[in-house]
Amino acid sequence: MDKKKNISMAVIKRLPKYHRYLGDLMKNDVDRISSKELSETIGFTASQIRQDLNCFGDFGQQGYGYNVSELYSQIRSILGLTKVYNTAIIGAGNIGQALANYTRFEKLGFKLKIIFDINPKLVGIRIQDIEIKDIDYLTDYLKQNPIDIGILCVPNNSAQKVCDILIKNGVRGIWNFAPVDLVVPKDIKVENVHLSDSLLTLSCLLNDIE
Amino acid sequence: MDKKKNISMAVIKRLPKYHRYLGDLMKNDVDRISSKELSETIGFTASQIRQDLNCFGDFGQQGYGYNVSELYSQIRSILGLTKVYNTAIIGAGNIGQALANYTRFEKLGFKLKIIFDINPKLVGIRIQDIEIKDIDYLTDYLKQNPIDIGILCVPNNSAQKVCDILIKNGVRGIWNFAPVDLVVPKDIKVENVHLSDSLLTLSCLLNDIE
Numbered sequence A, B: 001m002d003k004k005k006n007i008s009m010a011v012i013k014r015l016p017k018y019h020r021y022l023g024d025l026m027k028n029d030v031d032r033i034s035s036k037e038l039s040e041t042i043g044f045t046a047s048q049i050r051q052d053l054n055c056f057g058d059f060g061q062q063g064y065g066y067n068v069s070e071l072y073s074q075i076r077s078i079l080g081l082t083k084v085y086n087t088a089i090i091g092a093g094n095i096g097q098a099l100a101n102y103t104r105f106e107k108l109g110f111k112l113k114i115i116f117d118i119n120p121k122l123v124g125i126r127i128q129d130i131e132i133k134d135i136d137y138l139t140d141y142l143k144q145n146p147i148d149i150g151i152l153c154v155p156n157n158s159a160q161k162v163c164d165i166l167i168k169n170g171v172r173g174i175w176n177f178a179p180v181d182l183v184v185p186k187d188i189k190v191e192n193v194h195l196s197d198s199l200l201t202l203s204c205l206l207n208d209i210e
Helices: A002-006 A009-027 A035-042 A046-054 A068-078 A094-101 A135-144 A156-168 A195-208 B002-006 B009-027 B035-042 B046-054 B068-078 B094-101 B135-144 B156-168 B195-208
Strands: A065-067 A085-090 A110-117 A130-134 A149-152 A173-176 A189-192 B065-067 B085-090 B110-117 B130-134 B149-152 B173-176 B189-192
Touching: A009 A035, A009 A046, A009 A068, A009 B195, A035 A046, A035 A065, A065 A068, A085 A094, A085 A135, A085 A156, A094 A110, A094 B094, A110 A135, A130 A135, A135 A156, A149 A156, A149 B195, A156 A173, A173 B195, A189 B195, A195 B009, A195 B149, A195 B173, A195 B189, B009 B035, B009 B046, B009 B068, B035 B046, B035 B065, B065 B068, B085 B094, B085 B135, B085 B156, B094 B110, B110 B135, B130 B135, B135 B156, B149 B156, B156 B173
Parallel strands: A085 A110, A085 A149, A110 A130, A149 A173, A173 A189, B085 B110, B085 B149, B110 B130, B149 B173, B173 B189
Antiparallel strands: none
8 A cells, every 4th residue: 555655644634534424425325426426515626536535546437436335445444444443541531531431433443441540539430341540550551551542631731741651651643632732753643632722713713704 | 903814724723822832931921932932832933933923913023033922912812812702512412511511611711601402311410500401492592692602512413403503593603523514604613623533533644654
């Protein structure tokens, strides 16, 4: 899959949306779709779609369109959804608990193995049958149990410290909900969900229309 | 504030990050900062920063840098943070409850007024002293109590329907956590937080480095 290396960050950011729409088409037993038809539902231009999908293979045939199941399967593979990822949530506050309860991620192949928190009142509680462990146990746990993705839901002031422990112990991906920008080595991948930033973007847009 | 109209979506998306960093500088009593110094912490290039900040005023002085408090106050104003927004959460599942408990938003000026859910077991429960009301009451409530931002945390299949009710009753901004792309009139602003898409972006990045 050499073509994959050339996929830009902009295309990567659009792939999950293709995955969602193609999944819906599969559910509705649609066998093939043209870039024009896909454009009408997904909202990207037909030319953008052809360009994006061309990045990782030659699936479209002129006058025929895309084979939905082939394309879906290829996008799943590029998204890494043919594998299982072990995840750990660090920080069992509001967002951490909500994510632990969100079973949809497991269906996609993200297997929550453990939850950590610093608060003794939370330690020992089970969420979806996963026990919350004391954060002091984090390093020991990671040394014995490989975790692929750390889901960081700790307060700002401890985010970088916890991130460093995760990386030092083999975690390669950080899904970061703390509103800070983490400093990580180049081979570590970080995806931020900065909720406050997102809300401020909305208020900026609202402010603009007045 | 005529300059504001020219701010591109790309700049708008960066503004919350400027707001965070300038807020930290204010807390640390930093009076002024050059684009070069800001670049080292915020991670954008100095030239990018000068270009971004030039969009909405002439705050930088050569050899002096930016006046931190003036710039912070200007960015707050562009982000609409000098106002108070009334918000309603629709859908009191995991994410809805987590957001209701997240008091940081109120400090930024987003005042949660009410929560709605369809589940009779949740109706009547109070979160942070806000009662969860039956969704049947949504239209009547909105007619009597203006809401600026609807925080949509309902399942996929009811997201568009609830969104339509919100818009019909005066809501201008939708903060959408449902993994669907809503269809709205041009004057309505939508900001999506698609958690699954974000997680898939991370797995794609992880997959790429193997």
